[in-house]
Amino acid sequence: MSTTVDLDRLLPGRVVTDPGIAAGYAVDASPQAVALTGDEFTVVRARSREDVVTTLRYAAERRVSVVPQGGRTSTTGSGEALPGAIVLSTATMTSVHIDPVERIAVVGPGVINADLKAVAAKHGLAYPPDPASASMCSIGGNIATNAGGLCCVKYGVTADYVRGLEVVLPGGEVMRTGRRTAKGVAGYDLTGLLVGSEGTLGVVTEAVLRLVPLGDPPLTVLAVFPDLAATVAGIEALRTQPHTPSLVELMDGPSIAAVQAYGDYGFPAHAGGVLLVQSDRPGHAGSDVQRYAELLSAAGATEVAVAEDRVEADLLLEGRRALNPGLKARGDHIIEDVCVPVGRLGELVAAVHEIGARHAVGTTCAGHAGDGNLHPCFFYDRHDPVSQQAAERAFDDLVRVAWDLGGTLTGEHGVGSLKVDWLAEELGTAEVNRQRAVKALFDPLGIMNPGRGIA
């Protein structure tokens, strides 16, 4: 491609000229991703803000689309290559500077979430946002999707930790938003606007992130239920106490089977549903998990175990984190990310299985039960169009159920290309038009990750 030739001249050493290697940048972790070949797009591996500026300036001059890419763990297609586009990877921009007095981290977008956690921990600090893909996903991608994960029930989402950004806009202008101070309200909050914008407004080249004191290691309860109704009763029982557990994760039987088929993480066979529940309250975690255990037993758990040590607890959490690769190993599927008011979670869970049965598609149901944010999957065989259509109809039906329950089509994965056609139905035409106008302010040529997030 001429784009590859041009950029290789402008950015020597940054452009992937071998189509075999470029092919490795074709897809993200979206189950429905279909890979372009490595000669259908151009890969720039930016090492610096200046590399990003050069790339975005070139892209605007030549009207070439740009797909920003981080750890490629998106499940909605927001990081997949587009034909003729520049895939702009910031994966190697991994600088981390911790300021323990201000309790901030100033990081490059390529830093892996778990690596930032590890560096912060050396200073007695924590970066809470915790997607299941923490060991693979980048902070830049976390910011692009406003990623959540396993901590949100107590600690919130990525947006709650971003104080300021350096962003390169289409055309190459460098914009700085937000602040390094604890508070600051000068001007409109454009930091929040950029967080969750799915690469459609610009490319993050640096982020100032708020850190918090490192908590005690959490204690973990595993509760096994005979069916999902009882599991939901367990979730509701946890809600009767005043404080918030630091983690409340749900997995149904088919989810557990997918995880255990991927590796033995210590989950029980033949469970209708399990809950993983944690407390990290200093001085209270021990009594908390005992109380959780009692509440969950009373709610109908047939087995309740407090993880005996850190190793056992970590293994269970690792199992939860292995769910997405486990599902991928099980087969082709579409993954949901609906979020409903927590009081309606039981209805959502019931709908997943009813819808799966109605369309005769395999389902799994798992997710962040404390937030009302579930990631059900509907399985199909890509060589069987009938099965694929059935899975798509099941997916559509579940989105409508989420809306009927007062929820949203995406709690944390984002809209991507997967749900872009749905957005106007959720937000309304007037609102989508307003959002298009916001996008046009930043990206008048419409070349930033086109067709993702908003179209």
Next chain:
Amino acid sequence: MSTTVDLDRLLPGRVVTDPGIAAGYAVDASPQAVALTGDEFTVVRARSREDVVTTLRYAAERRVSVVPQGGRTSTTGSGEALPGAIVLSTATMTSVHIDPVERIAVVGPGVINADLKAVAAKHGLAYPPDPASASMCSIGGNIATNAGGLCCVKYGVTADYVRGLEVVLPGGEVMRTGRRTAKGVAGYDLTGLLVGSEGTLGVVTEAVLRLVPLGDPPLTVLAVFPDLAATVAGIEALRTQPHTPSLVELMDGPSIAAVQAYGDYGFPAHAGGVLLVQSDRPGHAGSDVQRYAELLSAAGATEVAVAEDRVEADLLLEGRRALNPGLKARGDHIIEDVCVPVGRLGELVAAVHEIGARHAVGTTCAGHAGDGNLHPCFFYDRHDPVSQQAAERAFDDLVRVAWDLGGTLTGEHGVGSLKVDWLAEELGTAEVNRQRAVKALFDPLGIMNPGRGIA
């Protein structure tokens, strides 16, 4: 005014037709406010969203400016009447609905902050944002300024608690942003853009606010220091421990004198500086305040007292909250709201007194020491132009010091009219132009609170 006549016909019973009563809506709590007479503007007391729609539709048709008004506690002039404008008060829109399962409050903009706290407490829940004016300021105003206050060091600011908004835009269109669910990332985050927009984009008619479990009653330490340098040493000593106190407030000697002249709140005479420090950690507050007391003594406090009971602690906090009226009683002044990185707080405090001495103006120095956000005042006599100019120069000098220390001109009060000429210098021309374009998307006629926040 014809506007008054027109709107009285459109909104019978909502328009203040008596200029004497209208005059009560002329100013906010800005020390430099100069009152218009009640016949120079029109006051609409909206009772509903529809009243706001009617008012904003009329305003757009007639190109009349609109000043949204809540509890009129702004210190930056953002709520002062403008000549010929409609002052649109939402003070009587005070509905509150608490959903204890979702842990949200759905409120009208006129609800007083302290009233919301009291209602939430009945459900075992808390609304943390806590401006010193909590007993007078409205949630709509808190949202307009992204208000902070005494809790921020541990609990953050208003933006951290706003899940969604209903906003009437110029021309009368009703817009809904955000969500009622715990998480949700469909579309750009326009909720965050509206929070802190100082009434320049639209009028909030309903807010969905996140609540948290009600904590234990905090325990309070009062530490008295011989001078401000020792006081700063005390603040730094607190920072050596891992967890975050729930409140760290600084007052210098002249601030204490102003408070005690306003009422006896139990503060000591002849202190160089005092710190109020709280812990609300369940099960740890007692040991926390003992450790604070030891750290503060070691840092040079001449007197350290743990409040013996709730009454004594409440009286001290009430005294801190009485600071602004106490300063007003002391005399004419300009109030700062600079925020610097917490590690530079000592330099900022030193600069306040150096600048005051250099310009020979009276100063007070107080504020949210845990955040690096101070509210120093420079006093003058409005009948003495020389003294006023000196105070203005001192104010300007302190803004520059804050910038030199890596800070911002406003931590929480907002830009208002007071600092609008400074904004471009802090953000840069390109950024201010981008923000003007954002404003124009919402308010193409430029009639929403013109000259405040951004100009």
